[in-house]
Amino acid sequence: xxxxxxxxxxxxxxxxxxxxxxxxxxxxxxxxxxxxxxxxxxxxxxxxxxxxxxxxxxxxxxxxxxxxxxxxxxxxxxxxxxxxxxxxxxxxxxxxxxxxxxxxxxxxxxxxxxxxxxxxxxxxxxxxxxxxxxxxxxxxxxxxxxxxxxxxxxxxxxxxxxxxxxxxxxxxxxxxxxxxxxxxxxxxxxxxxxxxxxxxxxxxxxxxxxxxxxxxxxxxxxxxxxxxxxxxxxxxxxxxxxxxxxxxxxxxxxxxxxxxxxxxxxxxxxxxxxxxxxxxxxxxxxxxxxxxxxxxxxxxxxxxxxxxxxxxxxxxxxxxxxxxxxxxxxxxxxxxxxxxxxxxxxxxxxxxx
Numbered sequence: 001x002x003x004x005x006x007x008x009x010x011x012x013x014x015x016x017x018x019x020x021x022x023x024x025x026x027x028x029x030x031x032x033x034x035x036x037x038x039x040x041x042x043x044x045x046x047x048x049x050x051x052x053x054x055x056x057x058x059x060x061x062x063x064x065x066x067x068x069x070x071x072x073x074x075x076x077x078x079x080x081x082x083x084x085x086x087x088x089x090x091x092x093x094x095x096x097x098x099x100x101x102x103x104x105x106x107x108x109x110x111x112x113x114x115x116x117x118x119x120x121x122x123x124x125x126x127x128x129x130x131x132x133x134x135x136x137x138x139x140x141x142x143x144x145x146x147x148x149x150x151x152x153x154x155x156x157x158x159x160x161x162x163x164x165x166x167x168x169x170x171x172x173x174x175x176x177x178x179x180x181x182x183x184x185x186x187x188x189x190x191x192x193x194x195x196x197x198x199x200x201x202x203x204x205x206x207x208x209x210x211x212x213x214x215x216x217x218x219x220x221x222x223x224x225x226x227x228x229x230x231x232x233x234x235x236x237x238x239x240x241x242x243x244x245x246x247x248x249x250x251x252x253x254x255x256x257x258x259x260x261x262x263x264x265x266x267x268x269x270x271x272x273x274x275x276x277x278x279x280x281x282x283x284x285x286x287x288x289x290x291x292x293x294x295x296x297x298x299x300x301x302x303x304x305x306x307x308x309x310x311x312x313x314x315x316x317x318x319x320x321x322x323x324x325x326x327x328x329x330x331x332x333x334x335x336x337x338x339x340x341x342x343x344x345x346x347x348x349x350x351x352x353x
Contacts, residue, residue, distance in 0.1 A: 001318050001320055001321075001324075004034070008318075009316070017099040017100060017101050018097070018099045024319075025068060028072040028319075031072070035077075035319075036322070036323035038054055039055050039322075042339070043330050043339060043340060043341070044079075044330050044341065045340070047342075048207075048286070049207035049209070051135045051207065053080055053135065055078075056306065056308060056341050057078060057079050057297060057326045058079055058081060058082065058310075059082060060082060060288050060309035060310060061083065061085060061139035061170070061311075062085075062112075065084060065115065067122050067125040068125065071129060074136070076319050077326055080166075080307070081137070082136075082139055083126075083136065083139065084138045084139030084141065084168075084170075085141030086139070086160060087143045087152060088118065088146070089119075090117050090118035091115055091143055093113040094111050098112050099111075100250075100252040101250075101252070102248060102249075102261065103316075105262060105263055106313070107248070107250070107259060107261030108259075108315060109252060109253075110241070110258055111174075111255070111258070113175045114141045114173065116141070119155070119156045122160060123159050126138070126160060137164055137166035137167060137168060137209075138156070138164045139168045140153045140156045140169055140170060141176075142179065144176050149182065150191040151194065153169050153195050154198040157195060162204065165207075166206050167209070168209040168237060169195055169208065169210050169211065170240070172211050172212050172240035173241075174213070183216065185223040185226075188210075188224065208234055209233065209235045209237050209286065210224075210228055211236075211237040211238075212237070212239055212240065214239035214241075214267045214271050214289060229279060229283065234283065236279070238275055239288060239289050240258065241257075241258025242259050242264055243259070244259065260289070260290075261290060261312035262290050262312075264290040265291070265296060266290070268289025268290060269290075269303050270353075272285055272289075272305060273352030274352075276346055277349065286306065286309055287301065287307075288309040291309075292313035292321070294324070294328025294331070294332060295332065299348070302346070302348035303352045304346045304349050305345065310325070329341075
């Protein structure tokens, strides 16, 4: 992190977290944020569900909710980025305040509630972008007051699918009432069947991922793995935020919402490893939750991830973290004698089971 970036973060941390979030996006849009450019090497190059990645370090959904900063984020050192979540109709989300920094815990709690501009505005921005070497995906959501939430995912995919490289079915946000109920075997099977039918109707069918919660029981994970394999989805993203609050120190620790950041690392990595075991490598997994260093990204890969994503750590370490993690991952792979990321995937899974 440069001195300029350190100073900018310090200034942002004096502001309300949601205001700071908006200003960081404005800085990207205006060209004020320094960007590292591509980070790649023969070791870092990876393939995720058929998509060529310059490196396996991705931006998780939730930062660029409305796809307003896709171009600069694609030059920030990420191997792939995910925007959204997008819902069929614009949605204001939950009342403010709804985002909290847990500085002592290097974490955040949010209860945004899928606030976004709606699929039409987001589709227009995605359609206008210049496609490049960094795959761009969209997180699919459902409106809070929808009478058919399962159908909402298909509606967003039908409109936005032609303009992205992949899509993610997000049934794991804790901030829309009863959304996580869609992770049950029957409901999830029906939802994914509809989404996959929509995908098949696209002129250019794209990979569809499923994003799950870290709070599932062992039996829940068995059900998710079986439904996912039967549905034909391209992969699973593990995991979203947690409702757990174990060991937190911050004064905001009791706020309602999903917890992300450092405290989630072990919980999400164990879920990832369990899924890797259950799916036996038949679908790629994306490891998310608590990553703040190259070592942690590497641990996710060795626990079973083909690629990784992060977001909350940028609140504390800045946008340059993407390039830092990618370069550090290259060094770790070299240190241990791996010539590709794929060679390292799952090699330390047993430690997490």
